[in-house]
Amino acid sequence: MASPSSSQVVTVLLASGVGAGFGATIDALRYVHHVTWWDDATRQDLIRYYGKAYVPVIFLLVGMVLSMAATVVSARLRARAADDDVSDL
Numbered sequence: 001m002a003s004p005s006s007s008q009v010v011t012v013l014l015a016s017g018v019g020a021g022f023g024a025t026i027d028a029l030r031y032v033h034h035v036t037w038w039d040d041a042t043r044q045d046l047i048r049y050y051g052k053a054y055v056p057v058i059f060l061l062v063g064m065v066l067s068m069a070a071t072v073v074s075a076r077l078r079a080r081a082a083d084d085d086v087s088d089l
Contacts, residue, residue: 007071014064021057025050 028050037043 005071005074007067007074011064011067011071014060014067018057018060018064021053021060025053025057028053 029047032043032046032050
């Protein structure tokens with residue numbers, strides 16, 4: 001079994017960042033929605049603030065998908081190169 005390459009490690013780190021980002025944002029918004037606030041303006045400000053937190057998480061998600069695609073392409077090219085080396089013998 002091959003050891004994980006750096007691209008696989010980066011993909012896993014990005015995936016965990018996506019999960020943590022979505023989870024924290026959803027939990028924070030759930031808290032804002034269910035807590036009694038003194039004024040509605042504060043609540044709306046927090047909802048807008050945490051709503052914007054999805055933007056960097058989306059960038060992490062796109063990075064994870066592209067990293068996963070690069071990992072698959074790299075593995076296939078590496079396998080093809082190894083197969084070509086064997087057939088040259």
